[in-house]
Amino acid sequence: MISKQMQQEIKGSSAIRAMFLEGKELAGKVGAENVYDFSLGNPMTPVPEEFTEAILKAVQEESSLGLHGYMDNAGYPETRRAVAEDLNQRFGTDFTGEHIVMTVGAAGALNVVFKTLLDPGDEVLALAPYFGEYRSYAANHQGILREVKPHLPTFQPDLADLEGKITENTKVLLINNPVNPTGVIYPEETIKSMAAILQRKQEEYGHGIYMVSDEPYRELAYDGSQVPFLTKYYDNTFVTYSFSKSLSIPGERIGYIAACPRMEGCAEALQGLSVANRILGFVNAPSLMQKAVAASMGARTDVAYYDRNRQLIYGKLTELGFTCVKPQGAFYLFIKSPDPDEKSFVAAAKKHHILLVGGSSFSCPGYVRLAYCVSYEMIERSLPAFEKLAAEYQGQ
């Protein structure tokens, strides 16, 4: 009775749900402390005190009607200004509040950008491997997602493949940086090369091709790695951000879009984002959360905790012979499956109570994703299980 498209979407999503249920069942059988669940990208480092204080202060001191009421669909002017100033200070950009649209997280932001840009049949290029739901986001707005291959084993984008994949219908190059699921960061040089390709192709086809970034992991960068800020390299750029990871508040659905001031037709694009926010049913980003993030803009969760996890699990897995690009950001390892059929490897891991996600969910079979946004103690407890798992594949 539901739509055919939704029946397909349900099939696609049932794998993740099945894993979740199996994990719960397993925990019931062997005890939660003996299940090593590395399947979910769910932050677990503390919510910064400043953010909590900002909520309390707003609720205690502001007029409740103003605090919980409608505002411009793009957000409170003071929140938009606070975001613009924060970006300008950190990246030397020149945003005003007008260039910022507050959104229901980065997933909401991407849908708002796609709604604004895509006509039916327009193509969105994604750099593989990528978060599987990007495909649905494009399809929501009748866009078509096309993949750009990575170079292996670095997982940097194959620029020749990118150039070859751009057609007359290409409207968007979607860039997730740092990358879920690999933890790779695309450096400045790569961004510059991609910008040059898009610039050439824009001129060739005579219409705009947009860079759209998805940056929920921006603040999770290790070893001093820099995550390039895209509007510095390319004018037709929308940066989307979520506070989910930097503040450990993914349930609150608060993020933003920053539109490059030098974008062609910027005023119309900003109007489009605002209208899209409304008609897609978001209307505006949650109001109290807009106040809270504005008042705790510089706050960060404990990024060093994730780094410590990263060192431990990356060190141990490579020592055990697993192959994996060393992550520079986010909180994932993308491990080459020692079995060509990654599903068998996921199943073998599960026998040792280790829960991983197959790379097929990221359009990259033959790999598995491990999310290390878990407690350090859980990683420590899991190491003997990884040793046993590795032993099964020794000599292969």
Added chain:
Amino acid sequence: MISKQMQQEIKGSSAIRAMFLEGKELAGKVGAENVYDFSLGNPMTPVPEEFTEAILKAVQEESSLGLHGYMDNAGYPETRRAVAEDLNQRFGTDFTGEHIVMTVGAAGALNVVFKTLLDPGDEVLALAPYFGEYRSYAANHQGILREVKPHLPTFQPDLADLEGKITENTKVLLINNPVNPTGVIYPEETIKSMAAILQRKQEEYGHGIYMVSDEPYRELAYDGSQVPFLTKYYDNTFVTYSFSKSLSIPGERIGYIAACPRMEGCAEALQGLSVANRILGFVNAPSLMQKAVAASMGARTDVAYYDRNRQLIYGKLTELGFTCVKPQGAFYLFIKSPDPDEKSFVAAAKKHHILLVGGSSFSCPGYVRLAYCVSYEMIERSLPAFEKLAAEYQGQ
């Protein structure tokens, strides 16, 4: 550079924006206290104390990671249960938490339901006059909105027209109750008649036709009027709700979908809603707000305040000779324009610093909407202006 569809949407929305800007300009010229802005459906009665207390208690007492973290895409189980129990107690229904999906307001809820139900070309019937954005909500999911005429001057639906408009492609009958912009409530008898028509047509065409309600104004009913709860009358029903008006918190974007347990394929539909919530980019309803509404489920803003406004403005305008159905719910009057061209009347009102919205925005030209969710004092101050406006049309 933006999509053609969005260019159209911007055109459609620019009238409202223009009015907003003109209102601001006018306030700058003559002073805000001398502008009588009846154009926006923005609640202004107090946020209930219980709601504010619930936020503070949650932030002070709960683990911040749990409070702001991801949960099931359908929402926290305890919030879903609280909604189900509240509905069961008030309406004698038999929901469990499983039948409730928490959403980003009612606008989000409607988009989630449409995404779940609509295949390209499916038709959504709306009872005119209706909130103009319904057309965009249907179009977002490649559905087509068709209008059902009202009986005049009661603004109850023309049931013969409804029956005639149902085709093989009809998938949804959308029912807003109480109605924006008329303030009419569709009584039980009307709902039963519509249910009987849908039932017959379902059998005739051999596929489900769904009732989908939009009920942000449910708690704003006057003179003891009852708003029928749709799942009691028709199995294939989704009720969507927002706490925006009952708690005066429209900026927070918190609402829900209640799916009738007797719906055909209910389990699949619920899965669809959950997946739609995720892939449309909502992911889940804002988490702190889910906790806060669960802990203040019975709280209500000051509905009597709106009623007092209603009595004053309805009494005065009819006394002045304006024609208007007496509203039983919501906070709008839908006034027959004394000029056949309602735009001229809106312009004439503006000269007296009265801001109204033309009925064309609700697919019903020849009328204007007045939103009386304003201060009682503003209504009092505006009365001389209405007298002058009426005098211009005397004898016509």
